[in-house]
């Protein structure tokens with residue numbers, strides 16, 4: 001089976017006629033052109049948004065099933081294709097569906113649909129995945145290519161032929177095993193670092209999300225000592241936004257998770273973990289005026305150092321595809337209180353040690369991830 005991508009753009013293509021948004025202007029300036037989405041399967045069956053695929057002569061031998069959000073197509077030779085019904089549509093084949101050889105999906109509508117299809121065994125290592133209906137929802141073709149590489153899918157381009165494995169012309173993303181397996185994402189508050197972390201793992205079938213504190217139901221209190229309802233709401237909202245099939249662990253045992261996991265692991269985040277580890281060790285200065293590191297009892301510092309060493313060692317040896325989020329705390333003013341200065345220093349050193357042992361380090365600013373030198 002093969003799918004000729006005649007058009008890979010959204011409803012109005014990309015760039016969209018008359019649209020002056022930055023994405024369309026950028027696409028036009030760099031010669032990007034995607035016609036409105038249209039695909040021809042095996043030279044016979046035409047897929048256009050919103051219409052049931054039809055063969056030109058009505059007798060191509062393809063079986064077309066209507067599934068929620070898309071089309072499940074079986075060719076005369078038994079090969080299988082899943083296609084989104086149109087821009088924004090997310091196909092949801094029912095249980096018991098056989099795996100697909102080709103999947104043409106609107107990955108901008110939901111990258112996590114790919115992770116779910118993989119988790120359900122409907123998209124496998126043999127499946128050719130390509131993005132369809134790409135338009136000005138993404139900032140640039142470059143950004144689309146970057147994301148598709150992370151999701152082990154092809155970005156798709158007009159005129160491209162996606163063929164089942166074994167046929168001469170095929171296209172797919174990079175082998176999933178060849179991707180960097182330790183990524184450290186640094187960023188300030190609300191920089192978009194957590195969102196980038198989730199995006200990077202959207203195509204994964206098995207993701208463990210380790211929330212390294214503070215958690216909704218304990219530890220953190222409001223200014224009057226009462227439970228911090230605003231924080232609890234925030235944690236709940238973040239949790240609801242993550243794909244439902246991800247496993248969430250609330251744990252400070254990051255080293256254990258790194259040693260145990262062989263699938264994808266998202267750690268959010270290193271800063272909250274360090275603060276909690278310092279809490280547990282009693283490593284914060286009790287008396288801000290008199291506190292100095294050398295005056296503190298050796299034990300709390302020793303405990304924190306041991307936990308950090310254990311984390312670094314597990315990070316070095318992990319077999320998981322891991323993305324860890326951490327706070328970039330060094331750019332502001334020098335904190336007014338000793339506790340703030342100690343934390344900033346400790347986290348800065350920890351970030352340096354993790355970065356030195358990472359495959360990829362990125363700094364996220366205003367939702368823009370920048371690759372740092374290795």
Ligand SMILES: [Zn+2]
Pocket residue numbers: 016019020021022023024025136
């Ligand atoms: Zn536009």
